[in-house]
Amino acid sequence: MSNLNKSTDSLPVLSVHDLAISYRVRRGMLQAVQGVSFDLHRGESITLVGESGCGKTTLGLSLVRLLPKQATITRGEILYQRDGKRVDVVELSPRQLRQFRWAECAMVFQGAQNAFNPVLRIWDQIWDTIKAHGGMPKAQARERALELLAMVQLEPKRVIDAFPHELSGGMRQRVLIAMSLLLDPQVLILDEPTTALDVLTQRTVIEVLRRLKEQLGFAMIFITHDLAVAAELADRVATMYAGRIVELGPVEDIFYRASHPYSLGLIQAVPTVTGEFVDLTSIEGSPPDLIAPPSGCKFHPRCSFATQRCREEEPELQAIGATHAVACHNWQLVRAQAEARRAPRPTLAEPTQTGSQPILEEGV
Ligand SMILES: Nc1ncnc2c1ncn2[C@@H]1O[C@H](COP(=O)(O)OP(=O)(O)OP(=O)(O)O)[C@@H](O)[C@H]1O
Numbered sequence: 001m002s003n004l005n006k007s008t009d010s011l012p013v014l015s016v017h018d019l020a021i022s023y024r025v026r027r028g029m030l031q032a033v034q035g036v037s038f039d040l041h042r043g044e045s046i047t048l049v050g051e052s053g054c055g056k057t058t059l060g061l062s063l064v065r066l067l068p069k070q071a072t073i074t075r076g077e078i079l080y081q082r083d084g085k086r087v088d089v090v091e092l093s094p095r096q097l098r099q100f101r102w103a104e105c106a107m108v109f110q111g112a113q114n115a116f117n118p119v120l121r122i123w124d125q126i127w128d129t130i131k132a133h134g135g136m137p138k139a140q141a142r143e144r145a146l147e148l149l150a151m152v153q154l155e156p157k158r159v160i161d162a163f164p165h166e167l168s169g170g171m172r173q174r175v176l177i178a179m180s181l182l183l184d185p186q187v188l189i190l191d192e193p194t195t196a197l198d199v200l201t202q203r204t205v206i207e208v209l210r211r212l213k214e215q216l217g218f219a220m221i222f223i224t225h226d227l228a229v230a231a232e233l234a235d236r237v238a239t240m241y242a243g244r245i246v247e248l249g250p251v252e253d254i255f256y257r258a259s260h261p262y263s264l265g266l267i268q269a270v271p272t273v274t275g276e277f278v279d280l281t282s283i284e285g286s287p288p289d290l291i292a293p294p295s296g297c298k299f300h301p302r303c304s305f306a307t308q309r310c311r312e313e314e315p316e317l318q319a320i321g322a323t324h325a326v327a328c329h330n331w332q333l334v335r336a337q338a339e340a341r342r343a344p345r346p347t348l349a350e351p352t353q354t355g356s357q358p359i360l361e362e363g364v
């Protein structure tokens with residue numbers, strides 16, 4: 001296995017080793033995650049990018065053991081570390097898992113901003129969550145909730161007693177982020193938290209997250225299919241394809257020295273808002289069938305760099321620099337093309353608001 005560790009002294013808070021997850025479906029076993037390994041360090045943010053169905057949500061859910069019942073972790077370990085103690089999340093009992101979720105590792109689910117109970121006020125939903133996870137005294141919980149709502153730039157006293165329908169999508173998303181941090185987790189997993197939002201609201205949520213991460217010091221796994229969002233938030237980017245991490249490296253390496261054709265394809269498909277002219281291309285073809293995936297490299301049917309070796313031999317994720325790893329037999333050729341491209345990295349539109357004043361408008 002290649003060295004996928006960040007060059008840092010800090011111990012990883014989460015180490016995933018050779019994780020594999022399958023879904024039982026009518027046609028057989030669908031291999032949604034295959035041989036995924038990475039370390040997440042204290043205070044670090046890793047963004048998982050990749051097209052629909054590549055396994056991002058499955059991987060995220062497995063880290064808090066919230067996979068649907070058709071799913072099985074067939075291999076691997078998820079080691080979580082706090083205060084010198086290490087536990088394998090795969091081995092935790094249901095009782096231990098309840099303590100682990102939210103207090104150690106919290107997740108904001110894909111589409112969850114639409115899943116609030118419409119007849120309960122925000123405070124009732126916050127209190128239910130705290131009670132379910134072994135929480136804290138009610139007065140202290142309310143105090144902490146108000147504090148966190150202010151930190152996500154909402155007007156706390158109004159929002160805490162509001163019904164979900166009284167808040168916009170962007171406000172509900174920020175309430176969820178605040179809720180996820182109530183028990184002070186070390187790891188926060190966010191699955192497509194900005195996808196349903198307009199571009200300017202997206203930017204505001206990203207700014208809020210960036211500030212929270214600085215203030216509270218949690219590590220973050222941010223799942224998105226949007227590279228502009230990844231570029232804003234990530235320390236490192238992991239590109240996923242067909243259930244595998246095919247490239248992992250610091251954000252600058254991925255955007256300027258992409259060494260996997262799929263990462264390069266994703267980057268070439270993103271327009272920039274800075275006005276420079278670059279050729280945009282889409283990635284031809286469609287994702288593979290994960291029940292009967294292609295031989296060799298899973299990307300070979302769509303890859304313009306593919307050779308006979310690619311059709312026969314699956315590439316391992318290998319280190320190509322101190323902190324950059326790629327699973328491609330022809331990565332040098334890909335990298336040369338990426339370096340020749342010299343396009344600016346994707347950026348988001350300007351924020352709706354800067355500074356730390358609460359955002360009061362309903363539309364944000
Ligand atoms: N409950 C399930 N039962 C069977 N197969 C599933 C289930 N959930 C996901 N899958 C399959 O597992 C694979 C990975 O899905 P997953 O939802 O993890 O992808 P994703 O990268 O999060 O996609 P998206 O960007 O659309 O959210 C897909 O092929 C999907 O069809």
Ligand code: SF4
Nearest residue numbers: 297300303310328329
């Ligand atoms: S191993 Fe071959 S098919 Fe796979 S991404 Fe690299 S060049 Fe393309």
Ligand SMILES: [Mg+2]
Nearest residue numbers: 056057058110
């Ligand atoms: Mg998903």
